Amino acid sequence: MKSVRSFMALSLVAASLMAGDIKTHTELSYIQTGGNTDTKSFGLDFHGEKALDQVNKLALDLQAGYAEDSGNETKNAWLAELNYYYKFSDVLSFNYLIGYKDDKFSGYKHQFYTGPGAEYIAINEKENKLKFYGNVLYENDKYDSGDTDNFTAGRLGLNWEYLIYQNLKFVEDANIRSKLSDMNNYFLYSKSSIYSKINSNLSLGVSYKLNYQNQAPATKKKTDTTFMVSLVIDW
Secondary structure: OHHHHHHHHHHHHHHHHOOOOOEEEEEEEEEEEOOOOOEEEEEEEEEEEEEOOOOEEEEEEEEEEEEEEOOEEEEEEEEEEEEEEEEOOOOEEEEEEEEEEEEOOOOEEEEEEEEEEEEEEEEEOOOEEEEEEEEEEEEEEEEOOOOEEEEEEEEEEEEEEEEEEOOEEEEEEEEEEEEOOEEEEEEEEEEEEEEEEOOOOEEEEEEEEEEEEOOOOOOOOOEEEEEEEEEEEEO
């Protein structure tokens, strides 16, 4: 639970930077079973945006996942990313990213990355929205063994929203982060979601997440997947 407490502390600090009039999207999932099985699982996805003025914006993304089976931890991971945006035009923005990932069962104590980039909005229609983004990053990885690796990385990604029906939306968020001096050392992330709107603020969401590391530490699997059914709050 130590990394979960660290996540909550960092979340409060990051959220305080965005205090005030912000636009938020929160997904919450919790399952507990008893009797013949004794399991607990918790999931959180949060996205918040705060416009500082007409051209400057902050965006905060938080993810957390925790699971127990008969009192034994089977998942304990969290991610925080803070992005600053400067809008050049309706379709192009400069951004600066700070990210931190802690995943107890990945073989890494932490992964920290930061650097400049850009975001381009390719499609901006009511039913169809598509944007691409990319960053050049300084990355610091610390392994469970105590070894560290500092390197320059690149990240490319996309976000696609498609309105299937009046109250039914599909969203795909995917990115790949790679060590520039060794393109075989890369991390792939994908989240595919379907949201069904209940009212203006509440939705039900079904998501499938995939985290893939091509050069996983010894004894660790390359692919980690999460299926999440959530209550979604947009405010």
